[in-house]
Amino acid sequence: MPVHAIAVGPGPLTAAEVLAVARANAPVRLTPEARDLVVESRERVRGLAAEPRAVYGVSTGFGALATRHIPAERRADLQRSLVRSHAAGTGPAVESEVVRAMMALRLRTLAAGRSGVRPETVDALVGMLNAGLTPVVHEYGSLGCSGDLAPLAAVALALMGEGEVIDGEGRRRPAAEALPAAGLRPVELAEKEGLALTNGTDGMLGMLLLALADLRRLLDVADVTAAMTVEALLGTDRVFADDLQRLRPHPGQAVSAARMTALLAGSEIMASHRGPDCPLVQDAYSLRCAPQVHGAARDTLDHASSVAERELAAVIDNPVVLPDGRVESNGNFHGAPLAYVLDFLAIPLADVASMAERRTDRMLDVHRSHGLPPFLAVDAGVDSGHMIAQYTQAAIVSELKRLATPASVDSIPSSAMQEDHVSLGWSAARKLRRAVDGLTSVLAVELVTSARALDLRAPLRPAAATGAVRDLLRGTVPPPGPDRHLAPEIHAAEELVRSGAVLTVVAGHLPSGPATDHDHPPAADPRPR
Numbered sequence: 001m002p003v004h005a006i007a008v009g010p011g012p013l014t015a016a017e018v019l020a021v022a023r024a025n026a027p028v029r030l031t032p033e034a035r036d037l038v039v040e041s042r043e044r045v046r047g048l049a050a051e052p053r054a055v056y057g058v059s060t061g062f063g064a065l066a067t068r069h070i071p072a073e074r075r076a077d078l079q080r081s082l083v084r085s086h087a088a089g090t091g092p093a094v095e096s097e098v099v100r101a102m103m104a105l106r107l108r109t110l111a112a113g114r115s116g117v118r119p120e121t122v123d124a125l126v127g128m129l130n131a132g133l134t135p136v137v138h139e140y141g142s143l144g145c146s147g148d149l150a151p152l153a154a155v156a157l158a159l160m161g162e163g164e165v166i167d168g169e170g171r172r173r174p175a176a177e178a179l180p181a182a183g184l185r186p187v188e189l190a191e192k193e194g195l196a197l198t199n200g201t202d203g204m205l206g207m208l209l210l211a212l213a214d215l216r217r218l219l220d221v222a223d224v225t226a227a228m229t230v231e232a233l234l235g236t237d238r239v240f241a242d243d244l245q246r247l248r249p250h251p252g253q254a255v256s257a258a259r260m261t262a263l264l265a266g267s268e269i270m271a272s273h274r275g276p277d278c279p280l281v282q283d284a285y286s287l288r289c290a291p292q293v294h295g296a297a298r299d300t301l302d303h304a305s306s307v308a309e310r311e312l313a314a315v316i317d318n319p320v321v322l323p324d325g326r327v328e329s330n331g332n333f334h335g336a337p338l339a340y341v342l343d344f345l346a347i348p349l350a351d352v353a354s355m356a357e358r359r360t361d362r363m364l365d366v367h368r369s370h371g372l373p374p375f376l377a378v379d380a381g382v383d384s385g386h387m388i389a390q391y392t393q394a395a396i397v398s399e400l401k402r403l404a405t406p407a408s409v410d411s412i413p414s415s416a417m418q419e420d421h422v423s424l425g426w427s428a429a430r431k432l433r434r435a436v437d438g439l440t441s442v443l444a445v446e447l448v449t450s451a452r453a454l455d456l457r458a459p460l461r462p463a464a465a466t467g468a469v470r471d472l473l474r475g476t477v478p479p480p481g482p483d484r485h486l487a488p489e490i491h492a493a494e495e496l497v498r499s500g501a502v503l504t505v506v507a508g509h510l511p512s513g514p515a516t517d518h519d520h521p522p523a524a525d526p527r528p529r
Contacts, residue, residue, distance in 0.1 A: 006104070008126075009034045010112045012313040013104065015209045015305075022101035022210065027130045030111055030122060037113025038122055041321040045116030048327060049075070049191045056319055056329055058116075058191045079189035083160060086153035086198055089138030094151065095433075096134045096166055101206030102148070103129055103155055106197065114320045115196035116327070124159050124187045131182035132168030133158070135175070137203075143414060144335035144425035147316060148203035151426070156197040161186025200316040204338040207429035208308050211345060214436045215301055218443060219294055221497050222352050223256050224506055225446040226290040227263040228466045229359040232453035234273050234370045235283040237264045240291060252302070253295025260291060262510045267463035269454070284368075286358040293355050297348035304341040311338060339408035339425030346428075346435050350400035353442040357393040360446045363453045364390055376452050376480070383483040386449050389490065393445045396438045403435045444493035447473065447502070452480050465509035472496060472505045 006017045009031035020026035030038075048055045049072065060069060070078050103125060109115060110122050128135075135158035141150025157163035158175040165178045179186055189197075230237065240257040264270055282288065319329045364386055366374040377385030407428040413420040451470040454462045462470060476492040478484075496502050 005029045007031050008104075008107050008111045010037055013108050015212070015308060015312065018101050018104050018206065018209050018312075019213055021104040021129065022097040022206065025100075025132060028104065028107065028126055030107075030126055034111035034113065035119055035122075038111065038117065038119050041113045041116045042118050044321050044325050044327065045192050055327060058327070075191050076188060079191070079194040080160065082194035083153050083156045083189065083198065084162070086149050087157040087163060089141030089150040089154060091139035091141075093166075094137040094139055097210060098203065098207055098433075099134045099137050099151075099155070100129065101210060102137075102151065102202040103135075105202035105205055106152060106155070106200055109200055109202070109315050109317055110196060112315045114315045114322070115317045116192045116321045117196045118190060118193065121159070121187055121189070121193055121197075124184065125155075127182075127184045128159065128165075128179075131184060133175075133178055133182060133184075134166040136164040136166065136172065139430060142203060142426035143412065143419070144201070144204060144339055144423035144427070145333060145419060145421070146318060147198070147200040147333040147335065148426055149198050151203045152198040152200060156189075156194065159187045159197070160189065195319075196317055199318050199333050201311070201333060201335050201338055201425065202316070204335050204342065204425040204429050205308065205311050207433060208304065208311075208338055208342055211342075211429070211432050211436055212301060212305055212308060215297075215345065215349065215439075217500060217503065218436070218439050218497070219256075219298055219301065219352070220259070220503050221443050221447075222294050222356060223259045223290075224263060224466070224469060224502055225356060225443050225450055226287070226294070226359065227260045228450035228454060228462075228469065229363060229446060230260070230283070230287045230290070231264055231267055231269050231462055231466055232372070232450050232457060233283075233287065233359075233362055233368075234269070235287045237261055237270060239283070239288050240264075245291065248292075250292075250295050250299055252298030253291050255298060256294040257291035259510060263465040263506065264463050265465070265509075267466070268461045269457050270463070272460055284358075284362060286355050286362065290355065290359075293348075293351055297352050300344060300348045304345055307337055307341045335423030335425030336408065339423040339428045342425060342428035342432050343406035343408050346400075346404040346406075346432050349432075349435050349439050350397070350404040353393075353400050353439045354397050356442050356446045357390070357397045360386075360390050360393055360449050363449055369453075372453055372456055376449065376456060378480055378482055385483070386445075386452065386486070389445050389449060389486055392490070393442050396442050400435050400438045400442075403431045403438070407431065440494055440497055441490070444490050444497050447493045447497065448477060448486075448489055451477070455480050463509075465506045468505045468509065469502055472501060 005027040008028050048058050107125050135155045137151045137154040142148040158165050161176045163175050165175050167178050240261045245254050245257045316332050318333050319327050321327050362368045364375045374380040375385030375387040377383035407424040410424050411421050451473045454470050477489045
């Protein structure tokens with residue numbers, strides 16, 4: 001489907017618009033209102049540049065070198081030197097979606113008319129995005145204060161026709177070659193523009209927005225895989241009933257419990273043990289408390305989203321041109337608000353993964369799986385079943401616990417103690433991205449394992465929703481049989497999780513609202529709980 005151009009004006013972009021630019025390569029355009037504000041603020045900077053007094057970022061050096069006044073004839077050199085020296089990143093190239101999100105967010109700040117850049121510089125950034133040219137940005141170099149200097153400098157370097165870019169065909173090319181091939185001209189930066197292009201928190205915010213979108217999907221998938229495991233382990237859905245959830249009115253918990261209730265509706269497996277003869281008393285915490293853990297993660301996600309919304313409305317630059325014409329220094333480039341929530345999200349993510357790993361382990365343990373074969377093997381002893389798939393989960397969960405160690409509690413001084421406290425928000429964002437990938441893999445293993453366990457409960461049939469997910473997986477992963485190469489099956493499940501296919505399949509079996517109908521709770525399970 002065609003992707004409509006995103007209008008970038010002085011107002012905030014939405015998260016969906018940033019994601020469209022980052023992941024769907026949506027084109028962008030500058031609104032007339034934004035262009036007028038850009039012209040107006042540039043005139044103010046032009047006037048300051050002509051004055052004999054030193055103005056930070058206009059006629060001075062930067063950081064600890066801000067005390068030096070730079071004569072007019074050297075200011076173009078100053079801008080080039082700033083960008084070249086600040087583009088000092090190292091390590092592997094950052095993902096293109098991160099760089100495009102960062103570019104879109106920097107464009108939005110420039111469009112607010114508070115940075116004093118020229119219209120042609122803004123147009124150059126628009127042109128690069130629309131041409132599908134993504135500057136090569138390296139992973140290491142940002143301290144998260146003053147913003148994401150090294151990553152944004154790599155973008156500015158490409159605008160100048162230096163450094164490297166990834167073109168629309170995925171080729172890594174010199175910017176000096178790729179720009180003219182796309183009909184673009186390198187920019188010669190003027191006063192203030194080097195700072196305006198590099199002094200922002202756009203990398204951190206971009207990665208937060210991408211992670212929020214991924215985590216909303218993954219928490220929905222976690223409800224699905226948890227429900228499949230509850231069903232496979234002959235658990236009860238009575239504990240998810242709305243009247244019980246209302247006793248602890250956390251909104252995320254209510255959503256997860258209602259989703260799991262709806263996912264398990266009509267299950268023959270669940271109905272098979274709803275009588276007084278069932279010897280089970282209470283399910284393990286990893287089953288019974290799934291809504292509480294998933295729900296707390298959802299509520300944490302909502303808090304992080306509120307921070308992102310405020311950041312989307314922010315103008316991050318230093319100095320800034322105010323509506324009354326003043327040019328003032330400020331500290332809004334500090335990444336603490338973003339760093340905290342980026343770190344915070346890694347904690348519930350690790351916990352959700354840990355709980356999923358515990359559920360998987362229960363399905364493999366003959367002493368706790370209520371009749372399932374050891375490790376779900378067809379011929380236990382000859383076959384190992386899913387034994388090592390759980391090892392993989394355990395290894396990832398251990399890594400996720402390490403990634404949950406916050407970066408924002410650290411700080412390391414720089415720039416001759418001028419920048420004596422930094423946020424390390426970029427580092428928090430990078431580890432969160434790795435954690436998102438880890439949770440995807442952990443849920444994929446639970447999906448593969450619970451689907452196999454449901455098959456082994458035949459002839460009893462699972463619920464319509466969980467059965468549909470099992471059938472979706474069976475399109476690429478065969479049913480239970482002798483041991484076979486398991487890694488491709490986990491990879492196939494990862495793709496189903498990552499693509500949203502799992503949620504598409506269950507959508508028709510869930511209520512249209514965020515939760516199920518509170519007026520019709522599930523029938524009571526007679527077993528004591």
